[in-house]
Amino acid sequence: GAVVSQHPSRVICKSGTSVKIECRSLDFQATTMFWYRQFPKQSLMLMATSNEGSKATYEQGVEKDKFLINHASLTLSTLTVTSAHPEDSSFYICSATPSGPSTDTQYFGPGTRLTVL
Amino acid sequence: GEDVEQSLFLSVREGDSSVINCTYTDSSSTYLYWYKQEPGAGLQLLTYIFSNMDMKQDQRLTVLLNKKDKHLSLRIADTQTGDSAIYFCAETFHGGSQGNLIFGKGTKLSVKP
Numbered sequence: 117g118a119v120v121s122q123h124p125s126r127v128i129c130k131s132g133t134s135v136k137i138e139c140r141s142l143d144f145q146a147t148t149m150f151w152y153r154q155f156p157k158q159s160l161m162l163m164a165t166s167n168e169g170s171k172a173t174y175e176q177g178v179e180k181d182k183f184l185i186n187h188a189s190l191t192l193s194t195l196t197v198t199s200a201h202p203e204d205s206s207f208y209i210c211s212a213t214p215s216g217p218s219t220d221t222q223y224f225g226p227g228t229r230l231t232v233l
Numbered sequence: 234g235e236d237v238e239q240s241l242f243l244s245v246r247e248g249d250s251s252v253i254n255c256t257y258t259d260s261s262s263t264y265l266y267w268y269k270q271e272p273g274a275g276l277q278l279l280t281y282i283f284s285n286m287d288m289k290q291d292q293r294l295t296v297l298l299n300k301k302d303k304h305l306s307l308r309i310a311d312t313q314t315g316d317s318a319i320y321f322c323a324e325t326f327h328g329g330s331q332g333n334l335i336f337g338k339g340t341k342l343s344v345k346p
Contacts, residue, residue, distance in 0.1 A: 122275070150334075159321065159336045160276075209275050211334075221264070222334060227275040 120212050122225035136196045137228045139210030145190035146212035154207040166193045200232045239322050239337035246345050251309040253340045255322030262324040267307045270319045317344045
């Protein structure tokens with residue numbers, strides 16, 4: 117059941133460039149997807165909630181112009197880190213909640229390791 | 234605000250039982266989850282429990298919930314070396330963002346042969 121994929125799994129980029137990370141629910145539709153950031157040896161911090169067909173809701177302290185989120189379909193959400201800097205290096209994980217009446221259970225992707233040089 | 238606390242480390246011998254504990258502050262929690270994270274990987278949902286349940290068992294995993302004390306535990310029977318990972322406790326509640334998960338810092342489980 118419920119598989120979420122992320123692409124790429126690992127990316128290295130130069131400072132100042134933009135990086136797009138894709139999150140896909142493979143076998144279910146997800147009205148809502150979430151983007152988390154995990155610093156080394158720390159827990160996950162919710163960055164934003166992505167709803168299909170509407171603007172993402174960003175958590176306090178997360179710059180929406182820097183972390184662009186697009187939820188274009190019920191199976192795809194993208195996170196674009198614009199003008200990336202070394203401090204943006206982190207492990208980015210997405211999750212998806214199946215559409216319809218069910219639990220709030222979130223299924224997580226395998227994560228994307230971003231390294232900004 | 235809401236807070237979830239876990240001990241950071243646990244070390245057990247292979248074959249023993251592991252008990253990972255978690256406390257939370259939000260009394261309106263609806264679901265409580267246990268996730269497993271292996272090195273360099275994302276999170277894997279292990280199990281979850283609805284807040285009106287006291288216990289849930291799934292093969293080697295037993296979840297106990299003491300709602301009065303806001304205490305959640307995960308017991309892993311016959312712990313194996315493959316169980317070595319970081320285990321995150323998380324809660325969610327209705328009101329505000331749907332499915333907004335609050336995570337603990339994670340408990341690193343080390344299993345010695």
